[in-house]
Amino acid sequence: MFEYEFMRQAFIASTFIAITAGLVGVFVVSRNMSFLSHTLSEIGFAGAAFGILVGISPLAGMIIFTLVSSIAVGSLSGEASRREASISAISSLFIGLGILFLSLSAQSSSYATNILFGSIVGISAAEVKQLLILAVFVIIIFLIFYKPLAFDSFDHLGAQASGLKTRLLSIVFLITLALSVSIGAQIVGSLLVFVLLTLPAATAKYVVHSVPKMILVSVGLSLAGVWLGLYLAFVTNWPVTFFISTFEVLAYFAGLSYKNWKLTH
Template sequence: MLTLSFMRHAFVASTFIAVISGIIGVFVVARNLSFLTHTLSEIGFAGGAFAVFAGWSALNGMILFTMLSSVIVGQMSIKESRREAVISAVSALFIGMGILFLSLSSQSASSATSILFGSVVGISLNEVWQLVYLSILVLIVLLLMYRRLKFDSFDVIGARVSGINGTVISVIFLLLLALSVSVAAQIVGSLLIFILLTLPAASAKYFTHGVAKMIVLAILFALLGTWLGLFLGYLTDWPVSFFIAVIEVVIYVTAITYGKFVEAN
């Protein structure tokens, strides 16, 4: 399997995507931003469709759209009372824009399929390097702001008392989330992006409560889903994103069951 260049590219790309998703996902869950991940997936779809229309790579279009809109959408939907309305309005707008761009494009329907459901086995070496560079950038920024981000995510009141600027932390994190959505969409597609950015982290919290341990577990769960998904996709020729979704859901259900068992005892 690894003698094939496209499979080697896929495993390298999926490894970096899983690491980024596992780390970012812990803070997404802690900050209750799963809703924003879902919204950014629709924005990413529109960005990818625009890229196809403009003749760019899908990743560049996704980055452009998600980066420009992440902070605005995040601030608009920060109040829980209007969160659902904002999600519905933004999702509808960007899905419509994505469909428009695809209809105006001269590309085939396979372009839409790859944007919506991912096409990791078709990633070129140049795209792999682009993913690696972006992943390293996200990791460096996360490392630099890790203590403040952890404090602000898990102890908001304490962070404010300590003088941590929550607005700055939130803006930087939203930009990192936008980059992560764009990167992770390459393997699971824009429709299923919230799987890697929420389920591994949501599963990890049932097994441990330490932030560092949660991050490690979330990364392991994401790696298990992507690696096993690639392997099963290679054996069956079925969509990789399907297997990733099933594996991560199985892990999550197992985690919930384990959590209930621990509570009962």
């Protein structure tokens, strides 16, 4: 398998994607913002389609759209009464925009398939470098803000009482989430990127309880999912997204079953 350059590039890119998604996902789950990762994935689809239309890379278009939208959409998280309807409206709008941008461009339908469901095995060396730079940037940001961000994510009221700049931390988190959506979409596509950003972290929450352990388990499950998915896709020629999603869902239900077993014993 590793005799093929595209598979080597796919494993390198997917490794950093999984690390980023597993790390950011812990804070997505702790902040109850799974809805936002799903919405940003659909906004990212429109951004990638816009990039194709205007002649820039789909990744660049996705980053622009998700960065601008993340803070605006994230502000709705405090309005629980309006959140569901607002998010549904925003998601519908950007899916429609994505379809419009693709129809206006001269590209074939294969581009839409790649954006929606990922195309990790066709990733170029230049795209791998871009992903690595973005992933390292996100990891560095989290290392810098780890302690205050963890405090704010798991005890928001305590963080406010202690004088932390929670508004700034929220913006930092939203920016890293937007970048993570753009990065993760390269392997599982814009429609399913929330799988890597939510399920591994949600599973980790069921089996461990400290933040460092949650991060380790979440990153480990993300890595296992993408590595196994790439291998099975290589030997079966089935879509890698199918295997990744299936693994993460099975792991999630295994974690949920473990939690229920612990509660009854």
